[in-house]
Amino acid sequence: MQKNPTPCYYGDYLQLNKLLDSQLPQSRVYGTEAHDETLFIIVHQAYELWFKQILHELRSAQAMMAHDEVDERMLGTLNARFDRIRSIQKVLVEQIGILETMTPLDFLDFRDYLIPASGFQSIQFKEIEIRLGLKRAFRSEMDRKFFYSRINDADRAYLAEREAECSLLESVEAWLERMPFLEFAGFNFWLEYEKAVDLMLHDDEQIVRGNPGLSEDVRAFQLKELAATRENFRSILDAERYAEVREQGRVRLSRRALLAALFINLYRDEPILQLPFHLLTNLVEVDELFTTWRSRHALMVHRMLGSKIGTGGSSGVDYLKMGAEANRVYTDFFNLSTFLLPRSALPVLPAELTKELGFHFSKTR
Numbered sequence: 001m002q003k004n005p006t007p008c009y010y011g012d013y014l015q016l017n018k019l020l021d022s023q024l025p026q027s028r029v030y031g032t033e034a035h036d037e038t039l040f041i042i043v044h045q046a047y048e049l050w051f052k053q054i055l056h057e058l059r060s061a062q063a064m065m066a067h068d069e070v071d072e073r074m075l076g077t078l079n080a081r082f083d084r085i086r087s088i089q090k091v092l093v094e095q096i097g098i099l100e101t102m103t104p105l106d107f108l109d110f111r112d113y114l115i116p117a118s119g120f121q122s123i124q125f126k127e128i129e130i131r132l133g134l135k136r137a138f139r140s141e142m143d144r145k146f147f148y149s150r151i152n153d154a155d156r157a158y159l160a161e162r163e164a165e166c167s168l169l170e171s172v173e174a175w176l177e178r179m180p181f182l183e184f185a186g187f188n189f190w191l192e193y194e195k196a197v198d199l200m201l202h203d204d205e206q207i208v209r210g211n212p213g214l215s216e217d218v219r220a221f222q223l224k225e226l227a228a229t230r231e232n233f234r235s236i237l238d239a240e241r242y243a244e245v246r247e248q249g250r251v252r253l254s255r256r257a258l259l260a261a262l263f264i265n266l267y268r269d270e271p272i273l274q275l276p277f278h279l280l281t282n283l284v285e286v287d288e289l290f291t292t293w294r295s296r297h298a299l300m301v302h303r304m305l306g307s308k309i310g311t312g313g314s315s316g317v318d319y320l321k322m323g324a325e326a327n328r329v330y331t332d333f334f335n336l337s338t339f340l341l342p343r344s345a346l347p348v349l350p351a352e353l354t355k356e357l358g359f360h361f362s363k364t365r
């Protein structure tokens, strides 16, 4: 490593002149400075800095996942990227409390100066969403209408370029589709899984039918629930049914990818599947933490604005609450829990396959 010829100075290294000279309250420019506008600006800037760091991690994660063959050795680094993103997200959720030390009345001292600027125009936030997999086609009609019309041409063009790239969701899907082990030397895991499911549902049905403590109404209700569970399992075991469900937008991943993710979840104790399982769990947690942030932001907005519309022109809190539920990306991984079986009911894997899934040493020299 080459040595730097001039000594490093704290303020220069961090470019503090630029950073600390970047807070200009509009209330100071146009009237009497509102004390809390500085807090408002700094909190937003802190968010944008953290968004920048999240994007740095995400780009790196995407580059690792983009290969046709993901080197298993990279999975540890990949997981470290997501562990870091999750830590930052927790700070992002927590940070809302700082802004809530500003009262709604104090906010009104400067709010009108901000119109029509809005969080809609946080291009980094939108880039994070798109990179994770929230592309235009998956946004709600309302979301598409609002934010794409509120940003300038350069930002719209930049986001369009990101939309054209392979998202993390897409590369995770391709990686799952390539997973071996699903058919192994004459052993068809899914046939065995289906048998285990049938056995479990059959046992459940016998318990409901034979339980003398149930009234006929409750028994009928429970049998109906059981039929719905059976139908749920059919939606992944039957390729045609899966295609219908996917067509309706109820799942996003291809069937092969979803089944691979399920296999990883079911056999996550096998050494070779532990890092992939950690990765899938990380994606679920990143999604959950974004949803938590959205819900927390919506609550804060309710407190600040009541039922007023936003500076960006949306319906305000109702729009944000809708987005918290609609803009989730990795729901397929959440829904996998529907298809888990107790470890004791899982098909026993052939010894050869278990060996492949473990780490083993050869004694031959």
Ligand code: HEM
Binding pocket: 043, 044, 047, 048, 099, 107, 117, 118, 119, 120, 121, 122, 125, 147, 297, 300, 301, 304, 305, 309, 310, 311, 312, 313, 314, 315, 316, 317, 319, 320, 323
């Ligand atoms: C007093 C504080 C805040 C209020 C009253 C507020 C209000 C709103 C409202 C009403 C919207 C919907 C769009 C609109 O009509 O403008 C919105 C969107 C948004 N806000 Fe805030 N916000 C506040 C603080 C923040 C902070 C600190 C951030 C951090 C970056 C932030 C990030 C965003 C983002 C990213 C969106 C777009 C969300 C989406 O499209 O799903 N907001 N905000």
